Amino acid sequence: MIRLLITGLVAYAAYRAVRKVIDEVPDDFDPLPMPGDERALRRQSAAMGVAPRR
Secondary structure, three states: OHHHHHHHHHHHHHHHHHHHHHHHOOOOOOOOOOOOOHHHHHHHHHHHOOOOOO
């Protein structure tokens, strides 16, 4: 029973810490550009009628 209580307290503390970090991040920044997903490029090429290069 004590272990369950301690586990719950640790989980709650981690949750509160993560929420605080998330709230401190400003909303007016541009996200990092993600590298191109090759599968998405293949689908786009196929939709345009062009065979994908390999």
